[in-house]
Amino acid sequence: MTFTLSGFDPWTFQVVFYGSLLVLEAMQNDMRLSAVLNPMDDTRSCAHQLITSPSCALINGGR
Numbered sequence: 001m002t003f004t005l006s007g008f009d010p011w012t013f014q015v016v017f018y019g020s021l022l023v024l025e026a027m028q029n030d031m032r033l034s035a036v037l038n039p040m041d042d043t044r045s046c047a048h049q050l051i052t053s054p055s056c057a058l059i060n061g062g063r
Helices: 045-052
Strands: 010-016 021-028 030-038
Touching: 010 045, 021 045, 030 045
Parallel strands: none
Antiparallel strands: 010 021, 021 030
């Protein structure tokens, strides 16, 4: 299930489990950014850090 955060338009977000990891994913058009969340992390702060300073990105080229 995706959700939005006020102030982060046009990004959509989802929180997913990958094995034992809780991951925040930010999606915009064909770009997807992700970051591992710790149990007490603030989702809004993590989203801001993820979007302003991504360490890597997956861009779907439509292939």
